[in-house]
Structure formats: structure tokens, C-alpha cells
Amino acid sequence: MSVHVRPDDVGAPRAQVGPNPQHLLTTLLGEYLDSSDADLPSAAVVAILREFGISESSARAALSRLTKRGLIAVRGTGQPPVYHLTPQAIARHRSRMDHFLSFGARPPRWTGDWVTVSFSIPQSGQAPRHAVRKALGSLGFARLYDSVWIRPGSDSGPVTKALHDILDDVDGGRWSVMHTRFDEEAGPHGPAAAYDLAGLASAYEAFIAQYSDLRVALRNGEIDVTRALVARTSVMDSWRKFPDIDPNLPEHLLPAPWPRQAARDLLLEIHSALGSFAETRLIQIATPYWPDAASWITHFHASDDSVAVPAHGHG
Incomplete structure (x- = not known):
């Protein structure tokens, strides 16, 4: 089953997984590393991005650009270079993962303001x-x-x-x-008229249609470790635009039925079920170039209260 990755308009740089190595690397670092103490050899990054069809030259260019943006930094002066996430990048990744995975977990507290x-x-x-x-x-x-x-x-x-x-x-x-x-908040002249809710609903429905087969394959045990990393990255990258384009209006302003909950349930099932598999695959790819990869690579998941947390600590 092929997994197509759609454009994402969240964060910088704005791009889509696959064709844009810089964006892809940002996504992967945010999902699977949670310590600025981890030394990340450039050869390991090249191998990881190769899993997504990214060439070595493009991978090294992505490393250079993320360094200029301050998301990663070079450790020491050795060659080939060794990188690490900056503390600022770790804080941003944690905040964004919480934002992505907790969105839609509970109705907004509504005051009418x-x-x-x-x-x-x-x-x-x-x-x-x-x-x-x-x-x-x-x-x-x-x-x-x-x-x-x-x-x-x-x-x-x-x-x-x-x-x-x-x-x-x-x-x-x-x-x-x-x-x-608004005097007539829920009426045709109310604030909901400012939003393309039909277009947003269609985007949620397209997400559901795109990944329903993946959920079926997952439930049937057809997604193995070698496919898990690309599949999980794809579904998260397609979801992550929604928390920034959905205004999270109260239920009385939304058309019924509203498909966000079904889309979120789909995301969480796939993202949670494939977390350990994707982590294992990432370790398999990185270890030949990064012997202690297993001590640092982790994955985020949605906990019971919908807050994104690292799945385990570091050795």
C-alpha cells in the first residue's frame, strides 16, 4: 500500500514530507529525539532520510539549513560532523507535539467572546x-x-x-x-460565515479516506517494522495542519455531522499503534552509523489526558 504525504502548512519551512528534506528532517527530529545531549552523526541522518527517498546531497543540505536556523548545532570540530538538537528546538518540539496530539481532545471553553x-x-x-x-x-x-x-x-x-x-x-x-x-451567533449572519467550514470538513473527510486503508492494514497485522516509519510519518504530517487551520469553534456553530473526531480517532489509532515499530525501524537504520542510537531514539504518543509525552527515558 502506498502512503502519499500531503502538503503541510505548519511551521517553517512550509513544505511537504518527501520532496522537502529540511521539513522532513524537522518532523523526524521532533517525533523521535527528545534530548539535546544526543550526538547525531551526519551519516546517520543521511541513512534515515534515504528511507524516504532523499539523496545524500539533499540530506546534507537539510542539515546545513537547520544549523543556520538554530534548530541543530555542530558538536565539536571533528569530521565528519556530529550534530545535536538545541535546547530551544527541544522545547519547541515538545510544545508542537502537544499541540498536534491534544487538538480536538475536548470542546473549547466557550464564553461567546x-x-x-x-x-x-x-x-x-x-x-x-x-x-x-x-x-x-x-x-x-x-x-x-x-x-x-x-x-x-x-x-x-x-x-x-x-x-x-x-x-x-x-x-x-x-x-x-x-x-x-454576536446577537445572532448561530444564524446565517453570525461569525461562522467567516469560515470555510465546508472546505474544512472536506479536508477532514479526505484525511479519513486517505488513511482508512492504512488502519485496516494495521488491524490486520499487515504493517511491519520496515513500513511503519514512513506510514506513521505520513499520517502525522497530514494531520498536523489541522490544529492550525481549524478555528476550533464551539459545537453550536459547526455543521452536523462534524468529522473532526473521526479523523482524530483515526490519527491516534495509527500513531499510537505504530510508535514502537517506527522507533525500532529508526534504530535499525541509524545504528550502523550511530552505535548508541537506541539510547536516544524515542517516540511521542498521546497519553490518557491527551498530552504528548516521550514514550520512555534515555540511557
Whole structure:
């Protein structure tokens, strides 16, 4: 069974598993290493990425780029180089894994509060208008009307700062940040109209369709260690966009039936069941180049309270 890996728009760099070695390496390091003390030989990285069809030159280029971004660092001055994850990268990976695996575990606490942004920019201000829209999108806002954007919740600090940074020096630029409630929240003129919920539901349904056969194969015992690493990486990489594109609206604003729970159940079953297999495969690949790989390679899983934790400690 072939496992296609879809594009992901989470994190930097934005890319998809397979064709983009830098993104793939970031995903693998985030899933399977959880200590900045681990020495990671470059030859082991080359071997790991080869499992995904990545050439040696591309693997080494990915290592160079992640070093420049500060996610990994070179240990010592020996040749060939030995790398390690930075403490900052470890903290970020833990936070992101928790974000990915806990998303959708429980309904949001709903107060009815929304942050609303309205802005006006002169017709000549195409660049600042684009910058404002990009900033609003990155902060989870959706466009309700032409220059009226909303997001659920009450935290307005980040958007206020972003608008100051972009528009304070723009002649004729005006903006307001407001805390609002909707009189007809669940009606056709309410906030749900700002979101492409039909498109989001279709994305969840496509995820379910894409990986249902993998779940069947898993339940039938047809996924062995050699296939587990690529399969598990694929399903996580396809899922990880959802926590950032799904606004996590309360149930009364969502069309029924809403497919997120079915998609999440599918993710967790595959991700949990293949964790040990994928870890074993990674150790098999890395050990010829990294003799103590088994002491450092681990895997994340969703615990009973839906918080992502390392599966075991390090030796």
C-alpha cells in the first residue's frame, strides 16, 4: 500500500514530507529525539532520510539549513560532523507535539467572546494591506467582511502589537481592535460565515479516506517494522495542519455531522499503534552509523489526558 504525504502548512519551512528534506528532517527530529545531549552523526541522518527517498546531497543540505536556523548545532570540530538538537528546538518540539496530539481532545471553553479587527488603508497601500492580511491570518483571524476580521476568544494583545508594527507609519491608515459578541451567533449572519467550514470538513473527510486503508492494514497485522516509519510519518504530517487551520469553534456553530473526531480517532489509532515499530525501524537504520542510537531514539504518543509525552527515558 502506498502512503502519499500531503502538503503541510505548519511551521517553517512550509513544505511537504518527501520532496522537502529540511521539513522532513524537522518532523523526524521532533517525533523521535527528545534530548539535546544526543550526538547525531551526519551519516546517520543521511541513512534515515534515504528511507524516504532523499539523496545524500539533499540530506546534507537539510542539515546545513537547520544549523543556520538554530534548530541543530555542530558538536565539536571533528569530521565528519556530529550534530545535536538545541535546547530551544527541544522545547519547541515538545510544545508542537502537544499541540498536534491534544487538538480536538475536548470542546473549547466557550464564553461567546470574539476579537474583531477593522482597518482602513489608502488605495495606494497595497503592501501594508497585504502585510495586515498576512498577519491576521497567521494569528488565526478570518475575514467576516472586506476589512472586518474576527477570531474566537478575548486575547487581543498579539493583534494589537502586529497592527501597531505594520500601520503606525502608514499615512491614512486606520484600525480598531474590539471585543464583541454576536446577537445572532448561530444564524446565517453570525461569525461562522467567516469560515470555510465546508472546505474544512472536506479536508477532514479526505484525511479519513486517505488513511482508512492504512488502519485496516494495521488491524490486520499487515504493517511491519520496515513500513511503519514512513506510514506513521505520513499520517502525522497530514494531520498536523489541522490544529492550525481549524478555528476550533464551539459545537453550536459547526455543521452536523462534524468529522473532526473521526479523523482524530483515526490519527491516534495509527500513531499510537505504530510508535514502537517506527522507533525500532529508526534504530535499525541509524545504528550502523550511530552505535548508541537506541539510547536516544524515542517516540511521542498521546497519553490518557491527551498530552504528548516521550514514550520512555534515555540511557
